[in-house]
Amino acid sequence: MASLSLVNVCKTFKNGQVAVKDFNLDIRDQEFLILVGPSGCGKSTTLRMIAGLEEISSGELWIDGELMNLTDPQKRDLSMVFQSYALYPHLTVYENMAFSLRVRNVVKTEIDQRVRKAADVLCISHLLDRKPHALSGGQKQRVAIGSAIVREPKAYLMDEPLSNLDAKLRTQMRVELSKIHKELGATIIYVTHDQVEAMTLGTRIVVMNSGVILQAAEPKVLYQNPVNKFVAGFMGSPSMNFIPVWVERREDRICVEFSKNRLFVNEECAKRLIDGDYVSRRVYLGIRPEDLHETGLKDQELKLNVEIKEVLGSEILLHGKIGRSQVCARLKPDFSSEAGKEASIFADMSRILLFDMDTEENILYR
Amino acid sequence: MESVISRAVKDISREELENLKREALKKALFRRRATKLALTGMNLLMALFLLLPLLYAVSIALMPSSELFTMSMNLIPTTPTLDNFRQAMVKIPLTRFIVNSFVVAGCITAGQIISCSLAAFSFSFLDFKGKNLLFMLVMATMMIPGEATIISNYLTVSGLHWLDSYKVLIIPYLTSAMGIFLFRQFYKSFPISLYESARIDGCTNLRFIYSILIPLTKSAIGAMAVYTFINAWNMYMWPLLVTGSDKMRTVQIGLGMLDSVDSQSISMMIAGVVMIIVPSISVFILGQKQLIRGMFSGAVKG
Structure with a gap:
């Protein structure tokens, strides 16, 4: 396995479009690193630059202490799993998995041993004689991963490998991928736009937007302590509610006010707001749907005009408005509420985030 | 709610229903076969028309010159020769x-x-x-x-x-x-x-x-x-x-x-x-x- 470093990496396409800007990142050995971001943020381009499929316009790529900018893809000793699986349709599963080893002139007995071992790990031993067209989406995905792992490369690159699978299979494959990562002790760089995949799989997540890294942190840290409004909104499903509020001093305490609602903030939060000179200014209040509860203190109460109620079985999602702001609340299934009526919900003030109106940075970032 | 089919079925006996089904199937089968036959016939005619010059060339190649230059229309050689x-x-x-x-x-x-x-x-x-x-x-x-x-x-x-x-x-x-x-x-x-x-x-x-x-x-x-x-x-x-x-x-x-x-x-x-x-x-x-x-x-x- 290997460690990788990207130093000031930039990618500018021929038409002048800048895909990646000043990308700096150290990827540690055996790390499951997730590159996440909206479509067109440069995550796939970054992965393709690491693989050698795209030239690096400027900057450096180091793999295990060796500069790799001009090294051909076949000499980087990496393997990649594509979104479209990229299985060779005229070869059987066995031949597909053995292909990279045959190209490298590995002896037949070793090829056989490695292919069968990988097939066992992925539970596809019974499919070895089939051709890709006779496989289901999930099976193709396993074969693609199998083709990658038989080579025992320095690192695995995965470009949205689960996005073609249905929801159930995707959940199943997520678990399998986690297991494989633990079993192989592999360095994996994984690209996705699905934040659930990012949160469940990664040991570290890199959130990108418009070609730059916004934040690189462990999933829990990223969720609880996002650097700005974009990251806070991107991580979590349903996403965080953002409400424009006024910061005011009332009864010698600091509170946020919006649409006849007043919420008092805790001491640490108040200190940050005073230190940052936010009193009497507008900021964004960020609160996650799961931090809005059915019960709470009177001074945390908010009146939600319910527009849509989504029953998910284990929970309900109430979509509606507080004043002019659109809000979503995740509540227990027995909470009584109807679309078109008003519901009382309570904000957990210890979990709120506040964002600067202009820079959109997290005022409470630690 | 009762469907249209189940309401209609109620009014006739089982045997009648079977007969109706058999007749409908027979008609459909006849229609399909007739269409197929007509299409095949037309295709054969068209193929013959298109292949006529080629087939006639093969025929002439097998025909002695005496048969070719006559007043009658000789499409097929009477005494084929190599x-x-x-x-x-x-x-x-x-x-x-x-x-x-x-x-x-x-x-x-x-x-x-x-x-x-x-x-x-x-x-x-x-x-x-x-x-x-x-x-x-x-x-x-x-x-x-x-x-x-x-x-x-x-x-x-x-x-x-x-x-x-x-x-x-x-x-x-x-x-x-x-x-x-x-x-x-x-x-x-x-x-x-x-x-x-x-x-x-x-x-x-x-x-x-x-x-x-x-x-x-x-x-x-x-x-x-x-x-x-x-x-x-x-x-x-x-x-x-x-x-x-x-x-x-x-x-x-x-x-x-x-x-x-x-x-x-x-x-x-x-x-x-x-x-x-x-x-x-x-x-x-x-x-x-x-x-x-x-x-x-x-x-x-x-």
Whole structure:
């Protein structure tokens, strides 16, 4: 396995479009690193630059202490799993998995041993004689991963490998991928736009937007302590509610006010707001749907005009408005509420985030 | 709620229902069979109409001259004979011409498939400066008719002392802009992720072409092979210009030699035609599946 470093990496396409800007990142050995971001943020381009499929316009790529900018893809000793699986349709599963080893002139007995071992790990031993067209989406995905792992490369690159699978299979494959990562002790760089995949799989997540890294942190840290409004909104499903509020001093305490609602903030939060000179200014209040509860203190109460109620079985999602702001609340299934009526919900003030109106940075970032 | 069908079924007995079903099925089956029969009949008629000249040529080739030049309409020979074929073989060295044509057409086909597929691979999969300009230049050569360059080409090959040899028949046709264009179109529908995956797997470009691209574009190669072979087999102007001896003539020139003023025999000439179209028709019949598949690949999703 290997460690990788990207130093000031930039990618500018021929038409002048800048895909990646000043990308700096150290990827540690055996790390499951997730590159996440909206479509067109440069995550796939970054992965393709690491693989050698795209030239690096400027900057450096180091793999295990060796500069790799001009090294051909076949000499980087990496393997990649594509979104479209990229299985060779005229070869059987066995031949597909053995292909990279045959190209490298590995002896037949070793090829056989490695292919069968990988097939066992992925539970596809019974499919070895089939051709890709006779496989289901999930099976193709396993074969693609199998083709990658038989080579025992320095690192695995995965470009949205689960996005073609249905929801159930995707959940199943997520678990399998986690297991494989633990079993192989592999360095994996994984690209996705699905934040659930990012949160469940990664040991570290890199959130990108418009070609730059916004934040690189462990999933829990990223969720609880996002650097700005974009990251806070991107991580979590349903996403965080953002409400424009006024910061005011009332009864010698600091509170946020919006649409006849007043919420008092805790001491640490108040200190940050005073230190940052936010009193009497507008900021964004960020609160996650799961931090809005059915019960709470009177001074945390908010009146939600319910527009849509989504029953998910284990929970309900109430979509509606507080004043002019659109809000979503995740509540227990027995909470009584109807679309078109008003519901009382309570904000957990210890979990709120506040964002600067202009820079959109997290005022409470630690 | 009660459905329309279950309400209707209530009003009639089970037997009546079975009878109704049987009758409806019978009618549907009759309609289907009648349509199929009519279509087959029409197809057969059309095929006969289109094949009539060819079948009539075969018939004339088997007909003695005395039967051909009569006032009555002789479509089928009453006393079929192979004399015309024998005469044609004696009059000109047709076997040699056929061998020459096979050698020339075979080499041109192989050469064009190799050169055009490699060129198309570069235009489709590789990224280099001036790629589009170069491709446009190649395509531009298609705009110049062959007749316009034939004199300069003749002067070039005669300067190289290549006249009256296999070289002169084969080398100028070892690549074609049309072939490059066709292969490039086939490769455009080839998933680029397979190429990228192969490169990461450790493949060189040549290994990729040999192990992945060729097996997966068999239909394109088949189509190209049939198309090129038939074109090369039917070449007339260039072989006529650059070959002089019987040793190097191809069948199309040989056919012209049967049509000399002093020994004009229509039935013998037709026998010669029948003999030389057999290989090209055989190639087409053998390769038609590939040709059709290749020509329409990428036209529909599947």
